[in-house]
Amino acid sequence: MNQTIVELLQRHELRKTAMRGEVLKIFLEAGKQAITHPELEQRLPDADRITLYRTLKAFEDKGLIHQVVDSGNATKYALCNDACTEHRHHDEHAHFHCNDCGKTICLDSITTSTIQVPRGFKVQQTHLVLEGTCNNCEN
């Protein structure tokens, strides 16, 4: 298990287990791209499905990854930025969902911090999903 992974787990108060190491490795390799649960199952054929659910839940609870809201049915997860903690997620950036390749990518440059809502509404979190064709599929 490499140094980055050990550090990330420690910083988020997560015990370092084989499973968590492997899952986190996949997230790090994916970078800005969100990953679905089925995708993880495929890439870790020996992993127990239930443990995977719990691993993702633990990562989310500790602010290491966040669920990505998008069209498409499968639940997606992506690495959080450093501002996320156990107590609160701060992912105000947009997600781009490509209808061709199905990939979902975080677009850090686009944020939703300045949106005005009607009286009486209190916003805790925002999700901006853009759907279309990504730079890879666009030819």
Place this chain on the structure above:
Amino acid sequence: MNQTIVELLQRHELRKTAMRGEVLKIFLEAGKQAITHPELEQRLPDADRITLYRTLKAFEDKGLIHQVVDSGNATKYALCNDACTEHRHHDEHAHFHCNDCGKTICLDSITTSTIQVPRGFKVQQTHLVLEGTCNNCEN
């Protein structure tokens, strides 16, 4: 089946059946609020669950309703505006998801038409989801 419902079905090339009439009636009554599949099952206890799936699919295909992207697991649907057709959905407005009452409300006043994406990306549709407490739950 009232006139509005018949007209809406005809305009979207959908045959008028009892089931479709009842489902559409619920959507019209709900107005700007999105409806989940389980909610529909509750309000139509005699309806066949599978038929309900297919009814919603048909409505979506013909541009009468659209799936609402939001956090929370249950799939939600809401009436499209008039610009939606069989060929393309145009729902550029924001959806507000209340974490207290669980309701999702369309906020027509907030749009996402002016967002700039990186080179090579083509946006076909946008979804802006705001999560928090709605004006009804906020006291």
Place this chain on the structure above:
DNA sequence: TAGACAAATGCAACAATATTGCAAGTTAAA
């Protein structure tokens, strides 16, 4: 570094959500 305690894992069972095929019933149009 050994032991104790808490946390994580793997399995079984189950619940909820969604899809497909097919026979029978219904709608719309000639």
Place this chain on the structure above:
DNA sequence: TTTAACTTGCAATATTGTTGCATTTGTCTA
């Protein structure tokens, strides 16, 4: 009114997510 296409309801099955419990593993302390 008859036909052809569409819609419905049922059965079967697939997918996705949850809970309980015994066993194993990681971490902390002595």
